[in-house]
Amino acid sequence: MAVCVAVIAKENYPLYIRSVPTESELKFHYMVHTSLDVVDEKISAMGKALVDQRELYLGLLYPTEDYKVYGYVTNSKVKFVMVVDSSNTALRDNEIRSMFRKLHNSYTDVMCNPFYNPGDRIQSRAFDSMVTSMMVQVC
């Protein structure tokens, strides 16, 4: 269960960013922003030769005291960043992968919509509902 989910465009501006405890939204935005550097580092480390073999799931980008940040990059350099609570130890890598896969599928569905211009903010209700389903449910 993520605490914050962000979709970053190729040019490193956010297409979609949503966090659950809305009061600490700024903190999450900052974390996502800093994680972009790590993502770029991981991508460049792969090298051009490995582009095809590069796995989309980047894994744990960096851990902080309270949170862990996971990353995922698509072939079009759209990045998905997910922040999860460190205290949520039950969350395994597979689950994170499946969450990213769901994100990616929803993102492609959004892309399929001809009324969506790539580069716009994502305002799809289906996408929202999907993200809500994987966010931490705050009572």
Next chain:
Amino acid sequence: MEATAGGGCGSGPPLLLSEGEQQCYSELFARCAGAAGGGPGSGPPEAARAAPGAATAAAGPVADLFRASQLPAETLHQITELCGAKRVGYFGPTQFYVALKLIAAAQSGLPVRIESIKCELPLPRFMMLKTDAEIRFGNPAELHGTKVQIPYLITEKSTFKRMDDEEKQQETQSPAMSPLASPPSSPPHYQRVPLSHGYSKLRSSTEQMHPAPYEARQSLVQPEGPSSGGPGPKPPRHQASLIRSFSVERELQDHSNYPDEPWRITEEQREYYVNQFRSLQPDPSSFISGSVAKNFFTKSKLSIPELSYIWELSDADCDGALTLPEFCAAFHLIVARKNGYPLPEGLPPTLQPEYLQAAFPKPKWECTLFDSYSESMPANQQPRDLNRMEKLSVKDMADFPAPTQDVTGDDKQALTSATDEALPKDISEDSATPKDPNSLKARPRSRSYSSTSIEEAMKRGEDPPTPPPRPQKTHSRASSLDLNKVFQPSVPASKSGLLPPPPALPPRPCPSQSEPASEAELHSQLNRATSQAAESSPTKKDIPYSQPPSKPIRRKFRPENQATESQEPSNTVGGPASVATVKPHPAVQKQSSKQKKAIQTAIRKNKEANAVLARLNSELQQQLKEVHQERIALENQLEQLRPVTVL
């Protein structure tokens, strides 16, 4: 609430309510209760009771409800009497339920009696039901004619109406949508109508027509008492919509499996959607690509986020393309949205692709579609053929072609220029007479090929300009026309109209015969060469002839006038020419007639070949277009499936 409870509450007759009825009635009761602020208001103001029913609420919700049932006022009176409201003085739950049941009975055609409610009845049908929005806006008020809330309503609705009207006027789709029965065709069950959008579903169910809302809104300015007898005061244009809406109503009442009536697509709507689909994509079993659909739906002037959402709803398989059922669903949602329905959270069951495919089986549609498509195809081809033939001749002749006769004429012109004999004159004369009547026929013929396709409209546009020059051509061939006019009385007597001059000669007065004839010959020859090169004796006549087209009469008179003058021309060429031509005249003309015949047959063969080739061409082009479209669709799919690698 149970029937027993209802029965126990008041003095009404025992009611047996089915589950659905219970639900329905209790909801209705709750609404009325809520609207009236506790206890349904008194009955319709028209009720015999002089009680100032308006005291309970500005709009008697119960009365509205009853009016919504579209029963005549008398029946409503009877019902209120029977249900005991009048006796009791208020609409308690029992009375209310009895009344509802009686309404159902009345709507089913049963007499309004206590006994009739004992049997199984369908749920009472109400044309318009209140949502919170409605109640908020005091919708019923307008129907009651209470002035209090009407001005507010009117202003609101008029603003909506104007906005929508303007929108609609600008919409390319609006005229097309007008024949539609709008989604909220009368429901067997009441539905929620967010009146806040100013979409007034008037009692007379004019709601169902897209133009009706606008007309209805206009009629709101004069609040009409809505009742089943409503149509009377309404403008005549409502009549048609009423009739259609009623028919749609009946149609819908047949399948009442799904409660969400606004999302049900009627036959008319379905046909219309399919036609639109075909206009975008001829093959009904294939896809409309995302971009094409986007352009099309953008014309509906809905906001992009809304369109985006509609797409999300309707593109069930999220492939970026719309199949026919998906397209119908999307179109229907757009239509609904334009009429003020809020977009649903999820695709309603009646709009699911499977449901749509099942309800309107594809093969049947394909047959009809293909039939109509094939019909349109030959129609397509024919104007194209004509156009192509025209174009060919244009290119050839650098002249304005027109239907076949023109081609013939053009050919003749070419030949005449080549032969430079009386032939052209003959041919032109020949073509002149058949041309004139034929041209008239040809023009309407080309128009009769018109179909609904855009291409044909374009080609149709190309057709009209061409005919006008034709007469000029014939006229430019000069004397032929003139002679024709002169010879026409004798044409029947002539051989086959091929040789106007020779047959014309006899009827003509001798002195003027030779001269006009020679002049004609010379003129034609001269016209072949240049229009002004005529320096021969009939110079003066040349001028009038070459000034052609529109003045055959003048020519006619001219030769006569200048008959004497022709003898004067000092041109030696003219003199000897005229003299010389007189004698060989008949011989030349006979030869020319034979040649003319040969040429004509050749021309006909060429024409036929042309037509065949043109048709082939159009067919191949059509195939090419289809293949292109397929390719584009596939490319789109490929793009979407394969993420772009950008490095």
